Amino acid sequence: MHWKAAIISHRKEKRIAVYFEKNAELINRIKELEGARWSQTLGVWHLPDTFENRIRFKIVTTVTLPSQEGMEQIEKFKQWMRSKRYSESTITTYSEALKSFLVFYREKPITAITNEDVIVYNNEYILENKLSASYQNQLVNAIKLFFQTIRDTKMLVDKIHRPKREKVLPNVLSKEEVKLILNAHSNIKHKMMLSLIYSCGLRCGELLALRPVHIDSKRNIVVIKNAKGKKDRIAPLSPKILAMLREYYKMYQPSTYLFEGQIKGQPYDARSLQLILKQALQKTGIVKPATLHWLRHSYATHLLESGTDLRYIQELLGHNSSKTTEIYTHVSTKSLQQIKSPFDDL
Template sequence: MIARIKQIEGSRWSQQLRVWHVPDIDENRIRFKLALVADTLPSDEGIIQIEKFKQWLRSRRYSESTIVTYSEALKSFFVFYNSKAIAEITNEDVIIYNNEYILKNGLSSSYQNQIVNAIKLYFKTCRDTKIEVDKIHRPKREKVLPNVLSKEEVFKIIDVTENLKHKTLLALIYSSGLRISEALAMKPQDIDSIRMLIHIKNAKGNKDRYTLLSEKVLVMMREYYSVYKPKEYLFEGQYGGQYSSRSAQVVLQEAAQKAGIVKHISLHTLRHSFATHLLESGTDLRFIQDLLGHSSPKTTMIYTHVSSTSLKKIKNPFDL
């Protein structure tokens, strides 16, 4: 298969993504039986409206990651209706889109919810519309519990990671309950080694917060800093700038495979594990909420369903 891919003009190997890729042109789309480029783009009107929507989101100080998420979600909706004037789109069209695109392609309820968020936000800013925003219903959310690693599994992953930068990054994410975006945006001056706290700036929802700094991780960070000497961000790429989140994910997957972890995990699993282990050690749920930066206690409550402390107190009838 690789030999055949190499014969396609413009084919390339991506070291970062670790895949072969070919130019996104109609010739290759026909070859792989995909929709033509024109069929994957919104109408000219849609492109203009998406750009206006981005400007509106920026004026409301939404984060760039949220702007990308919402504009891509709106683009998906406009591509589906690229032959229909936006002013003519109705609530019935939203239902048809959900059935004929979201459900037909087996897409998740969380993705559908992103689409609904984008549609509702966009049409709130749109004067000439037949859409009744308040009558657009959200999908029923799936109650999926997060995967959580045991403490032993976490330390095994960190122990088998030999590269000092990678080891420090994984240890920091777990020990402070960070989102990957927060860890990669961190700067050396955000580390308060006197108060043993980390200042998280402009996190999700444009909120600042403080979280814990582990004494053992601080020792690792000092060793890492003396070796790598980062200039701006605490974790930087080979040529400077923020370290790639994709590279960090690859680091975790390789470490998990080396450690013999068969669970489906991501970097966010380390954050879930941090919260669950705090709860199991008796930390008040309100403090965990503050450390994680959750707006609602309902978000933090999910960890009560994955904590094993209460379940261990129950004597299994089979063992009796």
């Protein structure tokens, strides 16, 4: 099979684009790789820019691995994170970011790396390659955590500075748009999944991890287990959602997970769920580039606009800090609609 790969910048993030003639077998193989996504805009499949993917697609770099000491320390770091019960996705993210940093300082002993070296790396690698502030923030998290495990280090962990936060407002749909999206599918399973995400403010992974036992119909709640940050929480279930769930349950009889894929006992595929939303947008004619997370943002904003206290919204969303929840006050239109434009007085 003939293909070629190259490093690209997609939505301010470095990715590996894989170019090939349309081939069903290769498409299926690409889909199986973690983090693989199709870009409609670029017309190409792309993957995370990791060392493993660079090797897999034969992208040549001058140095692809840290020093032997670096590799050993990364393995120890992974074991330390696992013992602390960090999620596998966090372990992968942090170890990949750290690997990139230690490749940059391949010739330097780890105990000799200083805070000044972090500044140089930020300028000569992060900024030079136009990597995002969010990636830089992930790197800072990884470096801080890593150097806490290193003895006799010259690194002053508390002095490592973070990039200035980008003030990006959450994307929100109107209630009318949400209603159109939720009613777009006649398939009750598809409709049920999208409706539950919006009605309970769930993350995609939280929905797919739900089991039938997590629905407490007597107390009218859903129990969200092992959510982000390993925090359990509960969310109220509306009577309309409960009625839909009973109808769905009778039809599909899920065994292990509330929403299962074609294989009984296996959770529904996240990419298939994203496709369900994409199809709903096409059916309704909504041109906004909405994602599943937009439904969660919309849930929070609509709660705020209906008068729900911000502290309750924080609990419902499972936010650690109230500052995270406060961002929804910037997209709520309730107060803005009461402001009269001076243009109207002209």
